[in-house]
Amino acid sequence: MKKFLVIVLTLNILIIFSGCCLNKNSVKKEEIEKNSTYGIRKIKKIKDTLEVKIYVYPQKGTTGVIVEENLPDGYSILEANPVYSKKEGNSYKWLIWSKNVENFEIFYKVKIEKKLPKNEKIKGYIKTLKEGMVEIKEE
16 A cells, blocks of 8 residues: 555656646747747838848758748738849748858838738748748747
8 A cells, every 4th residue: 555655646746746847838938949940020011011020040050041931912022131032923932051050130021012801911931951841920
């Protein structure tokens, strides 16, 4: 009986301990982000245009990054810095590579030709060889 109680108590302690330590909020966002590639998109609306800035933070040791932005119908890029590398329909891609890609920004201005339903918006991804595809978060 004593062995059974010890095992049950040990399991309860382990469950309680793992519950407190594996809580999502116990891991800081910064700790996750500094160990993986991520991107943040900020959008500023000015009349019938949008100014979009994407902040890309590659994981240390990344040698190449593809940033892909998919615009809804009725949106088109007027200017971009750096200039996008490829355009297919409403999809725009930037290819960035070096021995060790550092944090970088992409800025582009979008012409809004028609009003969209609220559920339609710009969607984008960052692709790296190490991590595959990561969604760009909107701030």
